[in-house]
Amino acid sequence: MCCRGCPWRIHAAKLPGVPTFTIRTIHDTHTCGGINHLGHQQASVQWVASSMEQRLRENPNYKPKEILEEIHRVHGITLSYKQAWRGKERIMAAMRGSFEEGYRLLPQYCEQVKRTNPGSIASVYGNATDNCFQRLFISFQASIYGFLNACRPLLGLDRTYLKSKYLGTLLLATGFDGDGALFPLAFGVVDEENDENWMWFLSELHNLLEINTENMPRLTILSDRLKCIVDGVEANFPTAFHGFCMRH
Structure with missing residues (x-):
């Protein structure tokens, strides 16, 4: 589309039996600067996803800002950030499945971990009211064996905040x-x-070590001074030495 009075026009018709068009007439001279706006409504989420599918398969960390820049460079179309973000979300869901489906598969995943890695601990828990996800605990058998047989009796406790949906x-x-x-x-x-949640996690950790150790030396635990960690260690590892990270 162009401004009123601009002679630029293109007329095309769909070819029968194939998903392509043929250009019938075109006036390729512009007398206006085109349209400047925040996004082309006809650039559907599916079109954005299809256009960027290969790029996202090669680099799933491709950001929405980079997507809209790529679309503009290749196709000359200006997208809004929301269009680019939704296009990426759609193709990532097609590649990896949706977040909701991932949560639904967690019980099966835990069973597969225990079946294919005997001796592993894998448990998922839901809320009592609606059975929505609440907690997940996993320790692979190789990790348990390696800690008990090749590591110092020293454990660091920490957490990080997830940035998924x-x-x-x-x-x-x-x-x-x-x-x-x-x-x-x-x-x-x-x-x-x-x-x-920290009390639950440390209780699971205590059960893991209690099941697999009889003569392990006195355990040393390292963490920051977060009160819920301190209380959880005192309740579940009363004989352990609890040291604090000097940075914290």
């Missing part, structure tokens, strides 16, 4: 091998960081 918090228990490198023992995903 439904957010949440990742809780971590990490050991240190003979070279001083990090050695993951267990991780948990919870809906939020609070006293109850």
